[in-house]
Amino acid sequence: MRILIVGSGGREHALAWKIQQSPRVEKIFCAPGNAGTSRVGENVPIAVTDNAALVAFAQRERIDLAVIGPDDALAGGIVDAFEAAGLRAFGPTAAAARLESSKAFAKDFMRRHDIPTAASREFDDSAAARAYCESAAYPLVVKADGLALGKGVVIAQTFAEAAEAIHQSMDAGAFGAAGRRVVVEEFLEGVECSLHALIDGTDYALFPDCRDHKQAYDGGVGPNTGGMGTISPTGTIDAALEQRIRVEILDRFVAGLRADGVDFRGMLFPGLMLTADGPKVLEFNCRWGDPETQVLVRRLQSDIVGLLEACIDGTLAAQEIRWDARAAVCVVLASGGYPGAYEKGEAITGIDRAEAHADAVVFHAGTVESPDGLVTNGGRVLGVTALGETLAAARAAAYAAADEIRFANQHRRNDIGGLP
Secondary structure: OEEEEEEOOHHHHHHHHHHOOOOOOOEEEEEEOOOOHHHOOEEOOOOOOOHHHHHHHHHHOOOOEEEEOOHHHHHOOHHHHHHHOOOOEEOOOHHHHHHHHOHHHHHHHHHHOOOOEOOEEEEOOHHHHHHHHHOOOOOEEEEEOOOOOOOOEEEEOOHHHHHHHHHHHHHOOOOHHHHOOEEEEEOOOOEEEEOOEEEEOOOEEEOOOEEEOOEEEOOOEEEEOOOOEEEEOOOOOOHHHHHHHHHHHHHHHHHHHHHHOOOOEEEEEEEEEEEOOEEEEEEEEOOOOOOHHHHHHHHEOOOHHHHHHHHHHOOHHHOOOOEOOOEEEEEEEEEOOOOOOOOOOOEOEOHHHHHOOOOEEEEEOOEEEEOOEEEEOOOEEEEEEEEEOOHHHHHHHHHHHHOOOEOOOEEOOOOOOOOO
């Protein structure tokens, strides 16, 4: 098979790393890819939202399967474009991806199909949003309605903070068109958790649970990021809670799709809050998480290509998925200043030494090969991912490997998976 992976982050390198292990795969292309994906396949300089160029490339190179990574590509209808050209692509259509690209749409879906979530209100007018927040209970959450690279969420402790978040999103245009509408919702107390489930339109296959660490700094403080590291499993979901999640969230999600006539084929990645009243959905994502994918592919033992094809073909119920019982931890090495302004072009050393550690793999995110060697090219630069018999062992292995890597102004959290 000839595979095209669309995207350029750590998620796409992790998917490429796993896909190359399939004996069915002959060649991998990544558009546009990064320095890590270039070591697994061939990078092609096509933007993730250039549907026409991606389709033309897939036709010319006789691509058997396209695997779509980023949310903006899915929201932009890339899967629709591939299907219209008679090509196979993994991921939901633009209509199904609205469950991520519009938080207001997702909230309406959850309300109508009795999926537990935070109480919320949506606003198209900033004055009305501020008026509502004046008499609301705090803390509360202000979210840009559209896609904002994981950064359009503010937990406001006071009215002043809520008003500023509304101003930045709706009036100042901090997130462009994605922030012209906001969702204001109650703050949920509990333990955050990420789930992934492959969905083939009728059936779903639930993956092991993960936890991302969203805030920039140790202790879960600072601004939201795209994710500073992940663990799997979390140790907070037992068999009874998993069954409740299946019944109250996943079963109702699939039934809701059927009732609404939405054909969802791809990866559903709901962020959950495990509250005293049970699991509640924070948001729906309609693609693999980043950096959740990094720990999931390390634990996945089955051939990933067959699973992706089963989603497209509606044969997921016939698949048996095997998992490594060991824990996995991913530590993100970021550029100083992220998620704000940061420098690019800093020389990176030590990756070979890091990967010489047993059970450690370094996934590239914001990297590029320069004439002088490997350099930084983004906010999140690398994801050092390791396995261990216990979460503590995986954590120790990931940090030991991460300690080998150097670049100027490197920033990381030192509490992924808990302090040692």
